[in-house]
Amino acid sequence: MAPPIQWYPGHVAKAERALKEHLQRVDAVIELRDARIPLASAHPQVAQWLAGKARLLVLNRVDSISATARQEWQDWFRQQGEVVYFTNAQDGTGVANLLKAAQAVGEQITARRQARGMLPRPVRAVTLGFPNVGKSALINRLLRRRAVESANRPGVTRQLRWVRVSDTIELLDTPGILPPVLSDADAAVKLAICDDIAAAAYDAVLVAAIAVDLLQARGAHLIDRYGLAIAPGEIFVAALAQAQYHGDSEKAARKILDDFRKGKLGAIALERPQDFAVR
DSSP states (O other): OOOOOOOOHHHHHHHHHHHHHHHHHHHHHEEEETTTTTTTOOOTHHHHHHHOOOEEEEEEOGGGSHHHHHHHHHHHHHTTEEEEEETTTTTTTHHHHHHHHHHHHHHHHHHHHTTTTOOOOOEEEEESSSHHHHSSHHHHHHTSSSSOOOOSSOOOOOOOOOOOOSEEEEEEOOOOOSOOOOHHHHHHHHHTTTSSSOOSSOOOOHHHHHHHHHHHTTTTOOHHHHOOOOOOOHHHHHHHHHHTTTOOOHHHHHHHHHHHHHHTTTTTOOOGGGGGOOO
């Protein structure tokens, strides 16, 4: 049984209300997801918010998955009729290609406006995604300067802000948006493992135990990292606590989660297309 994940802090609810107001003035959406969990990090309301707007789908943190997983997801999305852009907003990988795609979308939108006799103006795009998927870092890369606050933790962006990318594109930086309810418990746990929700929203020991099971199934070398025998997640966390943290399971759990998030356990995708073959 997956542990319950509780969220929806007040500033996120307030940001969602403001976002819905701004969306009426937006031409395009840049949807960011976590490359380690491309489907779990898909916000369930994005399709509704799009309402016919152009969309660019971005899987960020591509450095955190293997080249094989990247190719599998690229093929999978292509089969769904979608083009996906892979980025690492921290070092700029893939950002140039994304910018070219955004400019191409902007040109199409501008041409349609001109055909309707509308006055020219910069194309307005919005970045959407769960907390900590890299929206602000991506905007800074697109701008080639630190224009918005960015950090590798959830909840840094607290309000909506427009920034000018070029003479033809404006971007709206948004806080991470959490749905009021996520019915898929497995997806909620994966979001917690990847730190795409607030740390206070879950039991770290239970989440780390599930992470261990997932990582072992993906071939992570936990024995090399921790010097412990392979075991079910709950037993593994308890064993690490006894071996290194005087029985403190909370510290052991945080260590495992932190190591995964920093890539110390390898480039591992928690989701692969074959997991969803029956869907």
